[in-house]
Amino acid sequence: MGILETIRKRKLFFDGGMGSLLVAKGLQPGELPETWNVTHPEVLQEIHLQYLRAGSDEITTNTFGANGLKFGSDGEFSLKRLVTAAVENAKIARERFAEERRALADGMPADATETVECPAAIQMAENLTDGAAKAVWNSPGSAAKAAGNPVSDAVGSEHCAYIGLDLGPTGKLLKPLGDLAFEDAYKLYKEVVIYGAEAGADFVLVETMSDGYEAKAAILAAKENCDLPVCATMIFDKKGKLLTGGDVASTVALLEGLGVSMLGVNCGLGPVQMKEILKEILKVASVPVIVNPNAGLPRTENGKTVYDIDADEFAGVMEEIADMGANALGGCCGTTPEHIAKMTALCRNKKQILPEEKNRTVISSYAQAVEIGQSPVLIGERINPTGKSKFKQALRDHDIEYILREGVTQQDHGAHVLDVNVGLPEIDEPSMMEEVVRELQSVIDLPLQIDTSNIEAMERALRIYNGKALINSVNGKEESMRAVFPLVKKYGGVVVALTLDESGIPETADGRIGIAKKIYRVAAEYGIAKKDILIDALCLTVSSDSKGALTTLETLRRVRDELHGKTVLGVSNISFGLPQREIINASFFTMAMQNGLNAAIINPNSEAMMRAYYSFKALADLDPQCGEYISVYSGQTATLGQSAAVGSSAGSLTGTGKAAGAGASGTAAGRAAGSAGGTEGAKSLGGSGTADGELARCILRGLKEQAQAAVRELLAQRDSLAIINGEMIPALDQVGKGFEKGTVFLPQLLMSAEAAKAAFEVIKEHMSRSGETREKKGKIILATVKGDIHDIGKNIVKVLLENYDYEVIDLGKDVPPEMVTAAAAEHHAPLVGLSALMTTTVPAMEETIRLLRRETPWVKIMVGGAVLTEEYAETIGADRYCKDAMASVNYAEEIFAGQG
Amino acid sequence: MDIDYRETLRYLGYKNQAADDAVLALVRQCWAELDRTASPRSFWREYPLTVAGGEIDACVFQTRSRALGRNLRGCERILVFAASLGAGVDLLIQRYEKLQMSKAVVMQAAAAAYLEQYCDSVNEEIRQRYEANGWYLRPRFSPGYGDFSLECQTAIVAALEAGKRVGITLTDSLLMAPSKSVTAVIGVGRTPLACEVKGCEACGKTDCEFRR
Secondary structure: OOHHHHHHHOOEEOOOOOHHHHHHOOOOOOOOHHHHHHHOHHHHHHHHHHHHHOOOOEEEOOOOOOOOOOOOOOOOOOHHHHHHHHHHHHHHHHHHHHHHHHHHHHOOOOOOOOOOOOHHHHHHHHHOOOOOOOOOOOOOHHHHHOOOOHHHHHHHHHOOOEEEEEEOOOOOOEOOOOOEOHHHHHHHHHHHHHHHHHHOOOEEEEEEEOOHHHHHHHHHHHHHHOOOOEEEEEOOOOOOEOOOOOEHHHHHHHHHHOOOOEEEEEOOOOHHHHHHHHHHHHHHOOOOEEEEOOOOOEEEEOOEEEEOOOHHHHHHHHHHHHHHOOOEEOOOOOOOHHHHHHHHHHHOOOOOOOOOOOOOOEEEOOOOEEEOOOOOEEEEOOOOOOOOHHHHHHHHOOOHHHHHHHHHHHHHOOOOEEEEOOOOOOOOHHHHHHHHHHHHHHHOOOOEEEEOOOHHHHHHHHHHOOOOOEEEEEEOOHHHHHHHHHHHHHHOOEEEEEOOEOOEOOOOHHHHHHHHHHHHHHHHHOOOOHHHEEEEOOOOOOOOOOOHHHHHHHHHHHHHHHHOOEEEEEHHHHHOOOOOHHHHHHHHHHHHHHOOOOEEEEOOOOHHHHHHHHHHHHHOOOOHHHHHHHHHHOOOOOOOOOOOOOOOOOOOOOOHHHHHOOHHHHHHHHHHHHHHHHHHHHHHOOOOOOOOOHHHHHHHHOOHHHHHHHHHHHHOOOOHHHHHHHHHHHHHHHHHHHHHHOOOOHHHHHHHHHHHHHHHHHHHHHHHHOOOOOOOOOEEEEEEEOOOOOOHHHHHHHHHHHHOOOEEEEOOOOEOHHHHHHHHHHHOOOEEEEEOOOOOOHHHHHHHHHHHHHHOOOOEEEEEOOOOOHHHHHHOOOOEEOOOHHHHHHHHHHHHHHHO | OOOOHHHHHHHOOOOOOOOOHHHHHHHHHHHHHHHHHOOOEEEEEEEEOEEEOOEEEOOOOEEEOHHHHHHOOOEEEEEEEEEEOOHHHHHHHHHHHHHOHHHHHHHHHHHHHHHHHHHHHHHHHHHHHHHHOOOEEOOOEOOOOOOOOOOHHHHHHHHOOHHHHOOOEEOOOOOEEOOOEEEEEEEEEOOOOOOOOOHHHHOOOOOOOOOO
C-alpha cells in the first residue's frame, strides 16, 4: 500500500530530527552531514531504525543539504553517491526493522490477537520514566503473509516504512533578491530527484522551505523527473508568514496548484505555536496536512541549542494537533525517537479525518491569495497593447518601466489582479511575456493573469510565475483545450474559459452553457477541477446586437445557478463603437454583478467603473456597514462627470496614479504652492538666479506634477528646444553643482531629476505630436558586475544620465563580463559604466575591464562603488573613477563632447 | 520603532546639515512603510573563545585579525549574532528603484538605520542578561570591519543556521541576501570596558564618506 492510500485510512507518523542526533554521534561543526551517508552508514541506519521502532511510518533520507552547490559530480562525496547511499541506508534500516517484526510475529501463535509489545518498544519504554511508549502496536500476527511493503509483510497494514527523499532549501536566495536563477534551482533539485528515485525512495518530501518560489522549483523538478508522490512542508513564523512574505492562503494555493499530494508545516516553531498555523491551513487546504514541529522554541545554552519543552509535553501537544485534524505528524529540529515514540503512543488510534474539498477558486502572488467568490474580483486590463499606441511603442522600445507603471497605477486604483498581455506581431512574445512577468512580480504583489494565445509564451510565463496564476484563456475548441489544459494541470492556475468553439460564438445562452459543460467535462479528464475554471460568458458589443447583453447576463446567471460555476467577463467590450463608453460599461458592469459575475476584466483607472463596483458591494451586502464605500468616498468632493482622485485606502505610492485625476483646480493650486516656495527653494539650493523661471523652480524643488503643468504652459509659448536648453538644463546643472558642493543631497538631486524627467515626458509627447524628434547624445552601457546584486548606485547614475539625454542601456546586476562586452560591441557604445559594491566583486570588475579592452578597445570605462578609490580604479585599469552620480555625468559630458 | 532621522540622513550623505521638508517627509513615509513591511529576526549563540593577539579561535571560525583581536581583548567567550529585516524590505527598495529613485535611496538609508536600531535593541537585551551574571559585552564587530575577513561569513551563517532561522543567505561573492542583514560577533569578558569604542571610531578607514 502506498503512502497516499495509507494516509486515507489512518494517521501517518513521520520521523523526527536528524541533525542533533548526528552531532551527538560526533558530527563536527562545519562537517557536512550528508557525507556521513558514506562515511558512517551504520549511524544513519541506526537512527532510521530507532525512528521506525518509535512508531514512525516514514523515514526521511539524510539529503537535506545534498545539492550540486555543495557536492561535486565525482569523487568520494559525489552527489550521486551521497544521495544513493542515503536511500540505501534507509532501505537497510527498513529491512532490519522488518526482520525484527517478522521475528516477533514468528514467535507468536498464528491466531494471536492480544496486544503485543515489540522488543524495540520495550527497550524504548525502559528508557522512559513513564513507560508511555508501551503497547505501541496492536499487531495481529496472522497478517504476516500479506503482500507488498516488506514491513507490512510482517505486521500487516498497521505499520509502514515509507522512504521520503528529502529536498531541503538550496541555501541560496532566488533572483531577483539573491543570485540563484529559478531554472538553476530547478536543475539542482532535478539531479537529486533523479538519483533518489533511482535508488528507490517512495516519495519526495520538499521541506523546510521558507520561500514559495524555491519550493516551486523543487516540486516541479520532482514532478517532471519521477513518478513518485510529492509532499511539501514550509516554515511559517508565528504570524503565519514565510520568510519571503507569503501567507498560509497564498502558499496553500501555490502548493495545491502544483499538485502536491500532502502539504504542511515544519521547523521554525514548536508544536504550541504551530497550532495557530494548522488552524489556518485547515481552513483552506483540500489535501492531507502534515505537521512536523521543532521540539519547542530554541534557546542557547553554552553554545548548544536547547528547546523549551520536553518529549512528554511535545507528545501532549501533538495529541491536540492530531485532534485538530492534522493527518500526518512528526518532528523536526530537536525531536528524537523518544519524542516520536511518546507521540505515536498518544496518537496512534486517533481517527483520521481528511480535509474536505474546499472548492475555493483561488489564485495567488508570492505574497497574497485572491479568492474569486461572491465578492467580485477586479482584473486590471491596462497592460495590453490593443488600441494603445503608447503601450505598443513601449513594447517596441523595451520600456519595462512604462509597463510597471501601468501596473502600479491600477493597483493604486484598486485592482485585485493584473491582466498581462504583451502580444504584438513584431516582438518576440514568449521572451517579452516572461520578462514582463518577472519584472511585475518583483515590484507588485498582486496576482497576475497571463493573457496570451501563444502557448509558448503561456508556458514560459507560468513556469517562472511566483504563485498560482490566472490564465487567459482556453475555449471550447478541441485544439485549444488540448494545448492549454496540460499547462493548467502542471503549473496550477485558474483558467478563463471562453464559451466559444469550432462553430463560433453561440447566439443563445443555451449554446454557451452547452460549451461551458463541455469545457468542464474535458477539463475533468485532465484532472482539472471545476473550481479552477472561470467561465467567460462573452460579451459582444451591444451596438451590433441589441440582445447581446441580455444573452451574456442570462449565461452568467445560469452558470451560477445551474452549473454552480464561477464566471468572468471582459466588461469593456460591450460598448465597442459607442460614444462615451464608460456610461454603458458601468451600467453593464452593475447588471453583470447582479447576475452573478465573479471576476471582471475592467479598467480600474475609470472612476465610473470603480463607482459601480463600490456601490454594488455596498448594496449587495458585500461591504459591511458600507465601510469600504465610506473610506473611499467620504473625503471626495468631486461631482459626477469629473474624475476624482483615489482615496487613501488603496494607495501605496506617490506619483503616477493618484495625482493624475486631481483636476484643473488642483493643478492650479499646486502650482501656486510651487511658486510660493520656489524662490526660497532656489535660494536654499544655492541658486544664483540663472534659472528663475517657474519650470526651473519646480525642477530645483523636485515637484513633479507642477513641473509638468509648468512645461505645458511653456510649450504654448516657446519651442521645445528652447525650453530644454533655456530652463531645464540650467536647472539641472544648478542642482548638480549644489550636489558637488555639498549643499544639495542625494534625495534632492534625484527628486529634481524625477521632476525633470516628468517634464521631459510632456515635451516628448508634444514633439512626437508635431513630428519632431530629438537626437540622443549617445549610448552608454551600465552594468553591476558579476557576483554583485546591489545595484542602487548604478540605478542612480542611470536616472541622471537619462536626464542629460543619453541613451542608457542598462544590463542590470550580476552581469557576466561577456554580456557587457557583447552589449558594448553590439551598440558600439563609446562609454561603459561599471559598479561593484564589495571587495569580493571588484575582481569581476577587473575581469570585465580586461575583456572590454580586448574585445572593444574603443570604449572608455568609468567605475564606481563603495569600496573603490581613485587608485584602486587605476589599478584595475578603468579610465575614470566616479565617486558619485554627478561625477559620472561630468565624465560622460567630457567623452561625448569630444565625439561632437 | 522611533524614527532615527540622524542616522538615516547620515547614510544619505548629510553631515549635520538640516534636511528640507520634502526629504524629511520622505524619511517619515519610508519609516512608516518599513514598520509595515519589515519582519526583523535575529538569532545568536555563545561559543568558547581563545584570543592570542590577532589569532582568534571562536569555535565556529578561526581567523587572523588585529582589529578583531583588539576588540576581543580579555574576552573568554564570544557571541555569534545574525539579524535581518527580511526579504520584504529588499522588495520594497527594489520596487522604488524601478518607480521612484529618490524614494529608493531614502528607503535604503532608512532601512539601514532601522536595522541598526533593531540590532541595538537585541544587543541591549543580551547585555542586560549577561551583566546580571557578571559578564560584560564588547561592541558588535562584523566580518568586513577592518581586517576581519569576509570569508568568515560562510562559517557564521552555517553555524547559526541563519538561512532558516533568520533568513540570511550568502551569494557566491559572500554578500548577504536579503541585503538588510547583519552578522557580527560580540566578545564576552569578566571585566567591563572603561570606554566603549565602537562603530566609526573603531574603524581604520578615516577617509570614509559616512564617518561620524
